[in-house]
Amino acid sequence: xxxxxxxxxxxxxxxxxxxxxxxxxxxxxxxxxxxxxxxxxxxxxxxxxxxxxxxxxxxxxxxxxxxxxxxxxxxxxxxxxxxxxxxxxxxxxxxxxxxxxxxxxxxxxxxxxxxxxxxxxxxxxxxxxxxxxxxxxxxxxxxxxxxxxxxxxxxxxxxxxxxxxxxxxxxxxxxxxxxxxxxxxxxxxxxxxxxxxxxxxxxxxxxxxxxxxxxxxxxxxxx
Amino acid sequence: xxxxxxxxxxxxxxxxxxxxxxxxxxxxxxxxxxxxxxxxxxxxxxxxxxxxxxxxxxxxxxxxxxxxxxxxxxxxxxxxxxxxxxxxxxxxxxxxxxxxxxxxxxxxxxxxxxxxxxxxxxxxxxxxxxxxxxxxxxxxxxxxxxxxxxxxxxxxxxxxxxxxxxxxxxxxxxxxxxxxxxxxxxxxxxxxxxxxxxxxxxxxxxxxxxxxxxxxxxxxxxx
Amino acid sequence: xxxxxxxxxxxxxxxxxxxxxxxxxxxxxxxxxxxxxxxxxxxxxxxxxxxxxxxxxxxxxxxxxxxxxxxxxxxxxxxxxxxxxxxxxxxxxxxxxxxxxxxxxxxxxxxxxxxxxxxxxxxxxxxxxxxxxxxxxxxxxxxxxxxxxxxxxxxxxxxxxxxxxxxxxxxxxxxxxxxxxxxxxxxxxxxxxxxxxxxxxxxxxxxxxxxxxxxxxxxxxxx
Amino acid sequence: xxxxxxxxxxxxxxxxxxxxxxxxxxxxxxxxxxxxxxxxxxxxxxxxxxxxxxxxxxxxxxxxxxxxxxxxxxxxxxxxxxxxxxxxxxxxxxxxxxxxxxxxxxxxxxxxxxxxxxxxxxxxxxxxxxxxxxxxxxxxxxxxxxxxxxxxxxxxxxxxxxxxxxxxxxxxxxxxxxxxxxxxxxxxxxxxxxxxxxxxxxxxxxxxxxxxxxxxxxxxxxx
Numbered sequence: 001x002x003x004x005x006x007x008x009x010x011x012x013x014x015x016x017x018x019x020x021x022x023x024x025x026x027x028x029x030x031x032x033x034x035x036x037x038x039x040x041x042x043x044x045x046x047x048x049x050x051x052x053x054x055x056x057x058x059x060x061x062x063x064x065x066x067x068x069x070x071x072x073x074x075x076x077x078x079x080x081x082x083x084x085x086x087x088x089x090x091x092x093x094x095x096x097x098x099x100x101x102x103x104x105x106x107x108x109x110x111x112x113x114x115x116x117x118x119x120x121x122x123x124x125x126x127x128x129x130x131x132x133x134x135x136x137x138x139x140x141x142x143x144x145x146x147x148x149x150x151x152x153x154x155x156x157x158x159x160x161x162x163x164x165x166x167x168x169x170x171x172x173x174x175x176x177x178x179x180x181x182x183x184x185x186x187x188x189x190x191x192x193x194x195x196x197x198x199x200x201x202x203x204x205x206x207x208x209x210x211x212x213x214x215x216x217x218x219x220x221x222x223x
Numbered sequence: 224x225x226x227x228x229x230x231x232x233x234x235x236x237x238x239x240x241x242x243x244x245x246x247x248x249x250x251x252x253x254x255x256x257x258x259x260x261x262x263x264x265x266x267x268x269x270x271x272x273x274x275x276x277x278x279x280x281x282x283x284x285x286x287x288x289x290x291x292x293x294x295x296x297x298x299x300x301x302x303x304x305x306x307x308x309x310x311x312x313x314x315x316x317x318x319x320x321x322x323x324x325x326x327x328x329x330x331x332x333x334x335x336x337x338x339x340x341x342x343x344x345x346x347x348x349x350x351x352x353x354x355x356x357x358x359x360x361x362x363x364x365x366x367x368x369x370x371x372x373x374x375x376x377x378x379x380x381x382x383x384x385x386x387x388x389x390x391x392x393x394x395x396x397x398x399x400x401x402x403x404x405x406x407x408x409x410x411x412x413x414x415x416x417x418x419x420x421x422x423x424x425x426x427x428x429x430x431x432x433x434x435x436x437x438x439x440x441x442x443x444x445x446x
Numbered sequence: 447x448x449x450x451x452x453x454x455x456x457x458x459x460x461x462x463x464x465x466x467x468x469x470x471x472x473x474x475x476x477x478x479x480x481x482x483x484x485x486x487x488x489x490x491x492x493x494x495x496x497x498x499x500x501x502x503x504x505x506x507x508x509x510x511x512x513x514x515x516x517x518x519x520x521x522x523x524x525x526x527x528x529x530x531x532x533x534x535x536x537x538x539x540x541x542x543x544x545x546x547x548x549x550x551x552x553x554x555x556x557x558x559x560x561x562x563x564x565x566x567x568x569x570x571x572x573x574x575x576x577x578x579x580x581x582x583x584x585x586x587x588x589x590x591x592x593x594x595x596x597x598x599x600x601x602x603x604x605x606x607x608x609x610x611x612x613x614x615x616x617x618x619x620x621x622x623x624x625x626x627x628x629x630x631x632x633x634x635x636x637x638x639x640x641x642x643x644x645x646x647x648x649x650x651x652x653x654x655x656x657x658x659x660x661x662x663x664x665x666x667x668x669x
Numbered sequence: 670x671x672x673x674x675x676x677x678x679x680x681x682x683x684x685x686x687x688x689x690x691x692x693x694x695x696x697x698x699x700x701x702x703x704x705x706x707x708x709x710x711x712x713x714x715x716x717x718x719x720x721x722x723x724x725x726x727x728x729x730x731x732x733x734x735x736x737x738x739x740x741x742x743x744x745x746x747x748x749x750x751x752x753x754x755x756x757x758x759x760x761x762x763x764x765x766x767x768x769x770x771x772x773x774x775x776x777x778x779x780x781x782x783x784x785x786x787x788x789x790x791x792x793x794x795x796x797x798x799x800x801x802x803x804x805x806x807x808x809x810x811x812x813x814x815x816x817x818x819x820x821x822x823x824x825x826x827x828x829x830x831x832x833x834x835x836x837x838x839x840x841x842x843x844x845x846x847x848x849x850x851x852x853x854x855x856x857x858x859x860x861x862x863x864x865x866x867x868x869x870x871x872x873x874x875x876x877x878x879x880x881x882x883x884x885x886x887x888x889x890x891x892x
Contacts, residue, residue: 075744079789106328106555109774110782120748150385155377162373298521302566332551332775333559343525552774596831601823608819 025063028222029085031077032096035141035206035214036068045206045214052219062222065090073101073112074120081124090133094218095124096178098140098164099204102156118163125171135171136221139164139179144195144203147187151195151203176217185213248286249314251445254300254307256323258364258429258437259291268429268437275442285445288313296324296335297343304347313356317441318347319401321363321387322427325379341386348394358394359444362387362402367426368409370416374426399440408436471509472537474668477523477530479546481587481652481660482514491652491660498665508668511536519547519558520566527570536579540664541570542624544586544610545650548602564609571617581617582667585610585625590641590649593633597641597649622663631659694732695760697891700746700753702769704810704875704883705737714875714883721888731891734759742770742781743789750793759802763887764793765847767809767833768873771825787832794840804840805890808833808848813864813872816856820864820872845886854882 030036030046039046046066053059067084069076074097085093098117105111112120121137128135139161144151161179168175182199189198196203199210206214253259253269262269269289276282290307292299297320308316321340328334335343344360351358362384367374384402391398405422412421419426422433429437476482476492485492492512499505513530515522520543531539544563551557558566567583574581585607590597607625614621628645635644642649645656652660699705699715708715715735722728736753738745743766754762767786774780781789790806797804808830813820830848837844851868858867865872868879875883 075748075789076785078748079744079792104782105778107553108782109332109552109778109780110785111779113773113777113779116745116779120744123748148381149372149378150382152379152382154381155372155379156375158371158377159373159375298525298566299562301525302521302569327559328555329778330776331559332555333557333562334555336550336554336556339522339556343521346525555778594827595818595824596828598825598828600827601818601825602821604817604823605819605821 025061026091027063027065027088028092028094029065029067029088029090030094030096030218031085032068032094033072033100034068034070035099035204036066036096037070038205039068039211039214040066043208043211045211045218048211048215049218049222052215053222058222064222068096071100071104072097073104074098074117074124075112078120078124081127085128086131089131090128092134092136092221093128094136094138094176094221095121096138096140096176097121098160099143099157102140102153102160103143103204105156106153114160114163117160118167121164121167122171125167125173129171134173136174136176137164137168138176138217141178141182142186142200142203145186145190145198145200146195147190147193174221176221178214178217181217182213248284250286250288250311251315251317252288252290252308252311252313253317253319253441255291255317255319256295257291257293258322258427259289259319260293261428262291262434262437263289266431266434268434268441271434271438272441272445275438276445281445287445291319294323294327295320296327297321297340297347298335301343301347304350308351309354312354313351315357315359315444316351317359317361317399317444318344319361319363319399320344321383322366322380325363325376325383326366326427328379329376337383337386340383341390344387344390345394348390348396352394357396359397359399360387360391361399364401364405365409365423365426367418368413368421368423369418370410370413374418397444399444401437401440404440405436471507473509473511473534474538474540475511475513475531475534475536476540476542476664478514478540478542479518480514480516481545481650482512482542483516484651485514485657485660486512489654489657491657491664494657494661495664495668498661499668504668510668514542517546517550518543519550520544520563520570521558524566524570527573531574532577535577536574538580538582538667539574540582540584540622540667541567542584542586542622543567544606545589545603548586548599548606549589549650551602552599560606560609563606564613567610567613568617571613571619575617580619582620582622583610583614584622584663587624587628588632588646588649591632591636591644591646592641593636593639620667622667624660624663627663628659694730696732696734696757697761697763698734698736698754698757698759699763699765699887701737701763701765702741703737703739704768704873705735705765706739707874708737708880708883709735712877712880714880714887717880717884718887718891721884722891727891733891740769740773741766742773743767743786743793744781747789747793750796754797755800758800759797761803761805761890762797763805763807763845763890764790765807765809765845766790767829768812768826771809771822771829772812772873774825775822783829783832786829787836790833790836791840794836794842798840803842805843805845806833806837807845807886810847810851811855811869811872814855814859814867814869815864816859816862843890845890847883847886850886851882 030039038044041047046064050064053062065088077097101112101117125135140157143153143157157179165175165177186198199206199213201207253262261267264270269287273287276285288311300320324335324340348358363380366376366380380402388398388400409421422429422436424430476485484490487493492510496510499508511534523543547558547563571581586603589599589603603625611621611623632644645652645659647653699708707713710716715733719733722731734757746766770781770786794804809826812822812826826848834844834846855867868875868882870876
């Protein structure tokens with residue numbers, strides 16, 4: 001009898017632990033600026049990814065967490081890394097930053113020098129990887145949707161994208177080259193060559209189409 | 224006898240005046256910034272054009288005049304238009320400006336707004352054309368010679384180039400699209416993807432190769 | 447009889463011409479930016495000056511003309527000098543410019559270099575004086591109304607004010623040192639140390655009190 | 670006998686430990702930018718403070734450590750806080766930063782927004798205080814030595830100085846108001862109103878007189 005009880009308890013424990021393991025979702029954090037902050041809104045790209053998880057029956061496996069704050073540059077992410085990312089013990093972190101680092105040079109005189117952009121970016125990756133979590137990094141999207149590289153910041157955004165591409169190589173982390181993909185998209189989807197309205201509302205922040213576009217870009221890396 | 228003398232004097236006068244007309248060279252002014260200021264140096268592009276005129280036996284027909292001043296933006300050209308251009312009664316004026324209008328935004332906070340760039344540019348053309356002289360305009364060259372649109376100001380320089388292209392269309396003046404030509408050249412002549420040293424010494428100012436490049440671009444319009 | 451008529455006509459003509467001369471008001475132009483553009487609004491400083499002229503019975507002698515355009519810098523004034531000032535044959539021109547030359551450095555990267563500010567300013571004065579008109583020049587007011595020189599652009603605005611003061615000395619034209627006067631006023635009329643609301647609505651553009659302040663500053667020079 | 674040896678050893682140990690405690694100097698770190706980096710040079714302000722310690726016989730008590738790096742802004746200090754400050758277990762840390770946070774707005778478009786300047790500054794203080802070390806903070810000195818608030822960045826430097834003054838109040842840490850003291854000094858020691866050469870070599874970096882000036886300012890806080 002005692003043996004039976006012990007045996008039963010053992011089985012129960014296994015079942016319980018398995019259940020617990022199943023219930024323990026993998027946390028995926030989207031770490032970024034205003035575009036990511038808006039990503040958790042009803043039509044935001046993170047909300048869309050969540051819906052895609054439900055549709056494909058994978059929503060039990062992943063917990064998507066938006067950690068975007070408007071106006072953030074790479075060093076702002078570094079400042080709140082512990083509190084907003086590491087303390088949550090994520091399994092995967094997407095870093096999507098860089099627009100303000102370039103844009104604020106012109107609009108406020110407070111952008112980020114390229115060498116410091118790289119230094120802070122690397123340090124963020126190091127600290128996340130030190131916890132055992134995986135990192136996927138993204139090149140910055142756009143400021144202005146005109147075709148043919150005539151938006152004021154096209155060169156500088158591509159320069160910082162190049163830095164991110166190089167970091168991905170050096171750190172051997174996966175890269176979502178949003179900058180390249182969105183530029184390619186615009187070049188074939190902007191017949192009237194408008195400054196905004198293709199994927200963005202204002203040249204920077206995503207409209208519904210832009211959020212769908214982003215969700216598609218991230219989808220393959222949700223694993 | 225008197226009649227004969229009068230007749231002879233009349234003929235002589237005609238011959239003399241014709242000769243004078245032949246001797247009256249067509250003045251061609253290069254109106255611009257530091258690149259044009261350096262254009263009259265020993266290996267400068269205007270000096271090279273002068274040598275090409277000599278070689279082709281056309282140096283009797285044209286008088287090439289450099290009117291470039293370092294740091295000049297479009298409104299600086301407007302300020303000295305009367306003194307440095309109109310008062311010299313040119314037959315043709317090349318306008319080659321725009322780099323500082325873009326570059327000084329970043330380096331000094333004193334670039335030129337796009338709408339004002341266009342307004343001053345148009346006014347300069349109007350005033351030159353009002354004298355009967357012909358105008359040929361150029362898009363700005365480069366700040367940085369890296370390939371693939373990763374130089375910080377690539378987008379903005381192309382934006383201002385687009386303004387110049389549009390002005391050429393509207394005003395029906397000839398256009399030398401230096402920006403496009405130099406970008407194309409760099410993309411095929413910069414295997415190590417250096418920031419300078421292909422056509423420029425520092426990413427902006429022309430080296431010997433760059434001056435040869437410019438001379439070739441202008442040559443077809445010397446007429 | 448005929449002689450009498452001729453005589454009468456002669457006298458009448460003299461009287462009429464004299465009357466006409468009396469009716470010919472002295473034109474006073476206010477040449478500036480958005481603050482001057484708003485100066486002709488119902489409570490604007492030029493409107494107030496007009497009311498002060500009426501009150502003091504001098505409105506028959508002067509014709510006040512507002513020639514302010516929002517966003518104008520010193521070179522914008524130069525571009526429209528002929529059309530908006532010289533062609534109107536003024537007897538007196540107030541020049542009140544400089545805020546955007548400083549402010550746009552930070553907000554758009556398109557301010558004006560100090561040496562070029564001075565060059566354009568001098569050229570404007572020269573061209574006005576060449577018509578025989580008198581010139582009175584003003585230092586730029588403020589961007590931000592905090593006390594104790596803690597507004598971001600306080601130093602630069604004072605630097606450009608110093609240029610204007612120096613021009614006044616060199617050209618021997620009268621100076622209204624608005625910058626100094628407004629700073630002194632703020633230091634004694636801003637107990638809560640607010641950024642706006644003392645003389646301006648937003649730190650730059652005048653509220654009713656600010657327009658009254660300006661009208662008082664200009665009043666003594668309307669002659 | 671054994672007891673005696675034990676007793677002797679005990680006494681010896683106490684003496685040795687006391688001696689060791691006396692030998693354990695209090696570490697004082699100077700945390701800053703290029704001015705502090707140059708502070709450890711032969712005539713630098715930290716070197717001068719060291720000489721003052723020797724003269725007054727207090728050099729056994731304090732270990733002065735320079736931790737300045739050229740071009741550093743407040744967030745650069747934050748990035749290297751652990752490695753360059755906390756890991757050294759200082760008893761006192763001087764923070765002297767802010768010039769580049771203001772200056773780089775104009776020169777590179779990469780200054781620091783006021784709200785972020787404050788946020789990073791506070792976080793640095795919190796982390797140092799959490800180790801039990803004392804903090805003394807300084808307002809930024811100058812960019813340009815002209816009198817009467819006509820240096821371009823005078824207003825903005827004073828604005829950031831005001832932020833530092835407020836932080837000192839809020840955090841109840843001691844403040845060295847270098848900005849005020851140097852401005853007062855210049856106003857009475859710059860008869861020819863030069864842009865540099867009073868306390869600096871170039872308007873920013875200290876000459877010998879400037880290093881002496883700084884050493885005097887810090888001296889009273891070395892305790």
